[in-house]
Amino acid sequence: MLDNTLLANIYAHGEKTYPEESCGFIAADGTVYEGTNIQNDLNKRDPALYPRTAKNGYSFSIKDVRALEGSFSSANPATIIYHSHPDVGAYFSSEDKDKALYMGEPIYDVNYLVADINNGCARGAKLFAYRNGDYTCIAQYDAHGFLQTETE
Numbered sequence: 001m002l003d004n005t006l007l008a009n010i011y012a013h014g015e016k017t018y019p020e021e022s023c024g025f026i027a028a029d030g031t032v033y034e035g036t037n038i039q040n041d042l043n044k045r046d047p048a049l050y051p052r053t054a055k056n057g058y059s060f061s062i063k064d065v066r067a068l069e070g071s072f073s074s075a076n077p078a079t080i081i082y083h084s085h086p087d088v089g090a091y092f093s094s095e096d097k098d099k100a101l102y103m104g105e106p107i108y109d110v111n112y113l114v115a116d117i118n119n120g121c122a123r124g125a126k127l128f129a130y131r132n133g134d135y136t137c138i139a140q141y142d143a144h145g146f147l148q149t150e151t152e
């Protein structure tokens with residue numbers, strides 16, 4: 001389902017918001033929903049509670065959360081939540097894990113795609129899935145959005 005055309009859209013979003021993180025989701029039919037990263041607003045309002053800015057964190061807007069949650073009861077549910085990592089590589093951070101889990105259980109039945117945006121240019125992406133209590137990389141894509149490795 002993740003072909004290079006789809007990934008080109010995800011990469012373009014991450015390059016557009018660089019040096020800040022982009023975020024959004026991909027629906028079952030391949031439609032990309034570009035979210036709005038409101039992390040800077042949260043940080044401005046309450047830096048103690050939200051120490052991260054959009055340069056190293058993401059939070060969906062309320063509109064995005066409603067679209068995401070609404071998708072699960074539709075015929076075209078979200079299957080992947082994506083975000084970009086400016087200049088730090090594509091990995092699933094402890095912050096990403098915290099965001100994906102609630103009381104140790106995945107909040108949404110989705111995989112997570114993290115795009116590596118380096119110096120304003122996409123270098124690749126990794127897809128993470130919840131397996132045996134943790135998020136593990138199940139596929140890796142190159143700078144052109146082509147599948148490099150797949151573990152299942």
Ligand SMILES: [Zn+2]
Binds near residue numbers: 085091093
């Ligand atoms: Zn992240």
